[in-house]
Amino acid sequence: MINKAPLLEIKNLCTEFITANGVLHAVDDVTFSLLDREALGVVGESGSGKSVTALSILRLFGPLDQVVTTGQILFEGVNLLKLSDAELRHIRGRQIAMVFQDPLTSLNPVMPVGEQIAEMLRYHCDLQRAVARRRAQELMELVGIGEPARRFDDLPEQFSGGMRQRIMIAIAIACEPKLLIADEPTTALDVTVQSQVLMLLNRLREQLGMALMMISHDLGVIAATCDSAQVMYGGRLVERGKIADILHHPNHPYTAALLRLVPRIDGALLRKLSPIPGQPTPILGSWRGCRFAPRCEFAHDRCQSDDPPAFTVGTDHVSACWLAEERSASMNKGVHHEGHEEHAPTFILPRGTRGRKEEGEI
């Protein structure tokens, strides 16, 4: 990795929603950083706080949401939480762009798609109308939409889901942001289109030199696009590491359980997927101990009472689990020790280990 200050540094971020039923800790003391041009995957089930982390970065809450955000979100050294709304608007779209989950509803239904790209260029890059139109067509070409001149004035309803997500991506990259946040960009698409969109994101990231924060519940998606991954559970960051480490040597029991849930094409025919017993931790009100303890097969007394801090368990590999403490200690003594050994499904391969010939399909 490039050795310099991180592009995005999040320190002790807590995002709480004040609701009628009490305080909802959507993101609870999360710290991580993202280097320039790095691709980071954020994995977790619904309600794990992965999307709210992204929304917190750009402060994308509704006017009626009562949100308390504490901690620091440093983007190129500037704390975004301290910026005024007007100052933040200059970051949104221009420096940090976002692609949303559902391409069917994230485009304005009564505005020609080309116009929606051009609007972005006119607004943020101060381009003239004609120049913006030309550039928008180039962007449409770039994201793989044929005959952009003819399709410029088409309405979103004339495009398929995958095409609309390409348009969304074109809007997001229009101003060449330094960071692209993709919030489950492929969840609403079918599998073949999914892989095309992921390949497109990879290609654009390399061409434009963006950093990528990919939010997904799908480890396959993360593996296909990211250099490193972090796993969230109940608003907490439970494990972070290089993608290969997370997939092949998961340390946290939750990560290990998630990996067991991925169906394997080479697995035994009658192998059953083992769902994680129980329900996700309610994040309403206060909580003592590890969030995952009630569902964890390795939980012991300490997990119920004390919050596990993040232990370093390998190079760039941290895990917030009391079981990792021992390993962390032994690592410091120089003893190599493997925890839960898991074999990643073969179709989930880290970036770079898979053949790149899929590129041609775009």
Place this chain on the structure above:
Amino acid sequence: MAVIIGAPTNHKSETGGVPAPAVRRFTSWSLVIWMGFLLGIAVFALTGSDLAPYDPATQQVLARLLPPLSSSSRGFHWLGTDQLGRDLLSNMIAGARLTLFIGFVSNCAGMALGVALGMLAGYYGGAVDRFVMRLSEAQTAMPMFLVAIFFLTVLGPTVLNVVIILPTLIWPAFARLVRAETMRLRGCLFVEAAVASGSTDWGVLWVHILPNIASRIAVLAVIELGHVMLAEAGLSFLGVGVQPPATTWGLLIARGRAYLAVAWWLAIMPGIMLGLTVLALNMLSRRFATLSGTAA
């Protein structure tokens, strides 16, 4: 004449080349007639008394209270004459201008007020929303027509005052519709995406929300134009609206009221005209609603 839009081409083949009754037509004969009627009214309103057969103010004492389709020394009177021998048709043509002008301007003002307040209430919610909705409820709870009469009696019955007071009668209808639609769109992902890409609140409202609700506003505006014209006629009828020598249809009805027993056409003819215009506007708005896929 049947220009088919939005009709799937395979629809035809399914029914053996005959368009199914469900196929939406851009026009129908009744709509053409209503549109033509409104267009005619608009032409009369724009050209004013130039198209009238006689000068509307010229009095002719020998030809007083002539019934429709009768002649005087001046010539033929399609709709008869009034108590001073003025040609009724010419007066109605002259009155179309002010009737439509007041209706159009008041309607636009009421629409602008209602749309602006409704968008603010729906977008920001909270205190703004509560304020606007209480204001709209207060308006609904008050007998606004009486308030309008009071206002015009105190400040004087001028065209300007009528145009100021009429929008207060109709804005809540716009505000409520627009508020609900804005709240719905506020939660849509494309609005969130616009915010995420750096749009200002103004940009979101103007570029993304307004175009999405424009068709619904248009449908309501056409209906409300009819309401406003009726309200203006009511005020003029009661003597607190437009004053002579200016003429509106409402004023013509008011003047004809005194002669209802001897010359029915003086009140009935402008009344029919007003009724037809409002009916035509309602027909038009219903067609708009069908075409834009919104139920008004």
